[in-house]
Amino acid sequence: MxxxxxxxxxxxxxxxxxxxxxxxxxxxxxxxxxxxxxxxxxxxxxxxxxxxxxxxxxxxxxxxxxxxxxxxxxxxxxxxxxxxxxxxxxxxxxxxxxxxxxxxxxxxxxxxxxxxxxxxxxxxxxxxxxxxxxxxxxxxxxVSKSLTNLHSLMTQQIGSTKKEMGLFSKGQVHMDVVTNKKAYAPGETLMIVAKINNSSSSEMIPKFSIIQNIVFRARGDTRHENNVIHKVVDSSVKAYTQKEVKCTMKIPRDQMMTIQNCEILSVEYHLKVYLDISFAFDPEVVFPLVIIPPDLAPGHLNGGAIGGPSHSDFPSPTVSMGPYPASPKSGSYRYRGAQNNSTPPPAYPSSPLMYAGSPGVYPPQPTRMYGAYNNSPRAPSPYGSPFSSSSSSSVLHPPPSAPAFHPSPSAPPIQPPPPRLSPTAPMYNLMPSAPAMNTDFLSLSDEAPPAYSLLFPSSSPENSDAK
Missing domain, CATH: 2.60.40.640 (Immunoglobulin-like)
Known part of the structure; x- marks a missing residue:
């Protein structure tokens, strides 16, 4: 036992x-x-x-x-x-x-x-x-994971071929081929688009093949072995016609990996797209393919997420990027993503309703007043103007606190402010309004209009006394 x-x-x-x-x-x-x-x-x-x-x-x-x-x-x-x-x-x-x-x-x-x-x-x-x-x-x-330049293997491959027809037919044929990438894991699908322009008198059949090439090396000699892994045959392309062929080929799940880091043997793959033409050499486009481990496939590295980065020029609507004008002639502002964000827009202590109102709350402003204010010579604000559309500023900041002024639709037009203002002076009303006055100007038609200093008293008493 x-x-x-x-x-x-x-x-x-x-x-x-x-x-x-x-x-x-x-x-x-x-x-x-x-x-x-x-x-x-x-x-x-x-x-x-x-x-x-x-x-x-x-x-x-x-x-x-x-x-x-x-x-x-x-x-x-x-x-x-x-x-x-x-x-x-x-x-x-x-x-x-x-x-x-x-x-x-x-x-x-x-x-x-x-x-x-x-x-x-x-x-x-x-x-x-x-x-x-x-x-x-x-x-x-x-399974080896010693792959270099994996990112470059995920880009498209583009190739083309052109053939002048010979003895038995006339004309020429042109084919452009695009594949979605170069590296694939077992079980992934290879996508191919071939655009064929048959300007000849012959019919031709598009064919797609994934071929495995194995090379054995020993003592200065080599031994080759080629195997067709997968093959797809499409319908024929008639003479003097154009056709776009879309083909999908799935890599077998048990397919062995590409081997390029062994001295005595190598395993490589390539995709061959060709046109089968009777009594003529077949024009073909050949792309290299790399079979990689499933752990290195992009879907696995991204946690299974499908899709790429957004190519939109606009930020996500759920992110607030600061105030910006809703309309050039509207006196209100809105916040990007305010409809999708439960957080209310920030309130400023001097004018709590100025930035919280929806578009159209304030009456439209005269165009000349809007332009006159922006074009007046004044010291530049450290925060920038919310009305400015200059492309040189990438961040819009909230404006500084300003005294509260109330619009008066019946007030006369405002004259431009003095050429120079003190940098520390408070901001004047952005709206075409004037301070409330107790004098009825309509009843004093024979008198001169009120002085400018009464409408806009100087904010610096010292400077006024000096004058």
Whole structure:
């Protein structure tokens, strides 16, 4: 009766795909089930990654073998004391935990092909005196994330081709092709748009193919292997017609990744869009494709969010950007996003209703008054004018506090203010109104109009006395 009943390896998954990458930590258990007490010399587990290629080529009567090997890492952990001669294990089940950290750096993804492979695995060995060693293996799927310039792989690809027809037809054909990006994860959809201008007397059929190209290298020789992953055939394009063809092709979910960081083998993909023309060379456009891990796909990096940045020139309506005129002739202001924001607009102590009213609360102002005020020579305000539309100012600030003035529709027009004003003088009324007067000017038609100083008393008594 054999002493070792069961010898297995199990490891913990890090993601739903069951893959590991550079820098990940592999944790798991080695289980030994014994049917009787057994003396063990050593028990250890290894984690390693190797690449191998091999093929033969016959030249004349001789057959040549080409092979190459690369090792990317090898880690070893003893589960029983290494320096012990023998360790007695009792009958029953023994579980030993292990952990390995995969080295960082550029390591190729797992691969299995006709003439080569890249394999990552865990290997445990139980050694006993005068007995055959017990071994257990567990292959792990490794996916490399050492990609450079990932952002550049998410841009559109554009290509075109032109062909002059030959002996059996006349005219020419022109084709423009656009793809949405260059890098795709397994399960993603490749979108292609082809615009075909058939100015010839021949019919042609648009065809789309995703092709896998594998190259094995060893001792100065190479071995190529091409596979068509997916192919789509569209309807024919008649002679002397134009047609826009839209094609979608889904990358298989089990498709292996692009491998460009292994010296002895490479796996690359390309998209071929061509026009099948009878009795003529087919014009084609070829785009490179890169199959990337699902974790590096844009939808996964953005938390599954779909869509890109907004290209609108206007800010979001829910963000208040400060006051701005609702109309050039309206004396009211409104706040951007006030309809969607529960917070009321700010109230200013001198004129609480001036910025809180909705458009149309105040009567329209005479155009000449609006222009005369803005064009009057005065010291520039440190906050800028809310009526200004200059593009040099990117932020609009609320105006400073000003004395409260009440509009009077029956008041006479206001003359322009003096050429110079003190910077510390308070702001005058923006509306075409005058201070309330107790004198009835209509009944004093024979008298001279009131002096300007009565209408606008100077705010600086010292200056008035001096005059």
């Amino acid at each position: 054999p002493a070792v009943k069961c010898f297995t390896i199990t490891y913990d998954l890090l993601n739903e795909n069951g893959t590991f990458s550079e820098g990940d930590i592999i944790t798991g258990n080695v289980t030994v089930a014994l049917q009787k007490e057994t003396k063990v010399q050593s028990l250890y587990i290894k984690a390693k990654g190797d690449a191998d290629v091999r093929w033969t080529r016959k030249r004349g009567d001789r057959t040549y073998t080409y092979y190459a090997h690369r090792r990317y890492f090898k880690l070893k952990q003893f589960l029983l004391p290494e320096d012990a001669d023998e360790t007695a294990l009792s009958e029953g089940i023994h579980v030993y935990k292990f952990n390995f950290k995969i080295p960082t750096g550029s390591i190729p993804s797992s691969f299995r092909g006709t003439h080569g492979k890249i394999v990552y695995k865990l290997e445990a060995k139980l050694s006993r005196s005068w007995r055959i060693d017990s071994t257990a293996e567990k292959e792990i799927r490794f």
